[in-house]
Amino acid sequence: MNDKINTALFVACQQCDALFDKPRLKQGQLAKCNRCGSTLIERKVDSIERSFNWSLAGLILMLPAILLPLMGVTLAGQFHQASLFDCILVLIDRGFYMIACLVFLFAIAVPIVRLSGALYISYYFKFNRLKPSLLNFFRAYHHLDHWAMLNVFMLGIVVSMYKLLDDTELSVNLGLLAFIFWLICSTMSAAALDQDYIWDKLEKAFGEKEEQDEHS
Amino acid sequence: MSTAKELGLALCPKCHKLNNLTAEPQQCSRCHGMYYQRKRNSLQYTLAWNLAALLAFIPANLYPIMIVYQLGIGDEATILSGIGEFIDHGLYPIAIIIFTASIIVPLVKIIGLFVLVYKAHTGIRLKPDKHSKIYHILEFLGPWSMLDVFVVALMVTVVELGFVTSVAAGPAINYFTITVIFTMFAANSFDPRLLWDKKVATQEPLESDKMSDSLPNSLPDSSLGKKGYK
Numbered sequence: 001m002n003d004k005i006n007t008a009l010f011v012a013c014q015q016c017d018a019l020f021d022k023p024r025l026k027q028g029q030l031a032k033c034n035r036c037g038s039t040l041i042e043r044k045v046d047s048i049e050r051s052f053n054w055s056l057a058g059l060i061l062m063l064p065a066i067l068l069p070l071m072g073v074t075l076a077g078q079f080h081q082a083s084l085f086d087c088i089l090v091l092i093d094r095g096f097y098m099i100a101c102l103v104f105l106f107a108i109a110v111p112i113v114r115l116s117g118a119l120y121i122s123y124y125f126k127f128n129r130l131k132p133s134l135l136n137f138f139r140a141y142h143h144l145d146h147w148a149m150l151n152v153f154m155l156g157i158v159v160s161m162y163k164l165l166d167d168t169e170l171s172v173n174l175g176l177l178a179f180i181f182w183l184i185c186s187t188m189s190a191a192a193l194d195q196d197y198i199w200d201k202l203e204k205a206f207g208e209k210e211e212q213d214e215h216s
Numbered sequence: 217m218s219t220a221k222e223l224g225l226a227l228c229p230k231c232h233k234l235n236n237l238t239a240e241p242q243q244c245s246r247c248h249g250m251y252y253q254r255k256r257n258s259l260q261y262t263l264a265w266n267l268a269a270l271l272a273f274i275p276a277n278l279y280p281i282m283i284v285y286q287l288g289i290g291d292e293a294t295i296l297s298g299i300g301e302f303i304d305h306g307l308y309p310i311a312i313i314i315f316t317a318s319i320i321v322p323l324v325k326i327i328g329l330f331v332l333v334y335k336a337h338t339g340i341r342l343k344p345d346k347h348s349k350i351y352h353i354l355e356f357l358g359p360w361s362m363l364d365v366f367v368v369a370l371m372v373t374v375v376e377l378g379f380v381t382s383v384a385a386g387p388a389i390n391y392f393t394i395t396v397i398f399t400m401f402a403a404n405s406f407d408p409r410l411l412w413d414k415k416v417a418t419q420e421p422l423e424s425d426k427m428s429d430s431l432p433n434s435l436p437d438s439s440l441g442k443k444g445y446k
Binding site: 007010011012014015016017018019035036037038070071072073075076078080081082086087090091094096098099100102103106107135136138139142146147149152153155156157159160162163164166168195196199202203 | 218219220221223225227229230231232233234235236245246247248249305307310313314317344345348349352358359360362363365366367368369370371372373374375376377380381384385389390393400404408409411412413
């Protein structure tokens, strides 16, 4: 077993563990594994600027999306409308704590944390103020990768609108528009963030000390 | 083709940095996180979460998921009877969406993960390229079964007109969310690299012949991965 392999020259596929030379990519190029076909490394175009702008827009749209009513119902002369925030209050009020928890986590908390995380990281990269705590922060950021479900919630809104359309008068409010834009912003900011680039930069900034320790 | 494991390297699951494996758990030199070369006890965890999800899926289908009160009279509906109502009203696209999201997807996920665990453990008729694609599809499908939960949550909130009409969530909704979350945990704890490891281990003579043809030197030199990029 060779312990002196320079690990900086190689990449391994995350899905099948095949080993390749590290490719030098320009912006917009991506390298694929030729054993299983999954993406090895991707350099995204203008990653920091784009994720900064999208996440900033997402955080601004967050308030109207949560607080403005999504849709209203008129039945037998009575009118009632609800926003995403009302949704949680009503669910807690009527004792469905588990659904209230889930809606809060997957449709409000996780998207907000992910948006502000992306904003935080891209802010420090944009103005070149790297600091060691970003290493831990970005590692923690990856834990939330699977748990944002805004797109599922959007489909849920569409389905329940169909359901209500059948026997009530339905009105769509401004909140739905804001919600759609919020969904687009959070998806785009997650897609624009270039993980490999950020890790490479962080390693160059803070990894030297470790390497010197190893060599000595 | 050589793998990182054969050369004593390990890939950090968080920051995708290759490290020389010196101890398990290994500390990543870039992000300082601790990790194992393969996910630990991956197959056991997947099997356990999967069984739990399957058990929770039974009451999720038997109990009512939504109770509609009209003028004080409650009308209970399970997942399947709710779909039947849509078909009665002629709303076929919605019926198909709900049926796919809340019955087909969880079942396919549970059965698919059972099959993957079985194949990765025994190596019988294992096709890693095909099976890792199946795993990706299963992983992608995971959150979409939360659809029914969100629909019920929205119905409860929006249709709240006091005595005239109101909607309450039934006990099945809790079991259903448990099913969905457990299948997501199961998919997350499965390690697709085990499929490739098993394939290499079961086909050792064949694979080593191929490797000696394509790789004259055992050291990873620059000729190794040129074909890999597109």
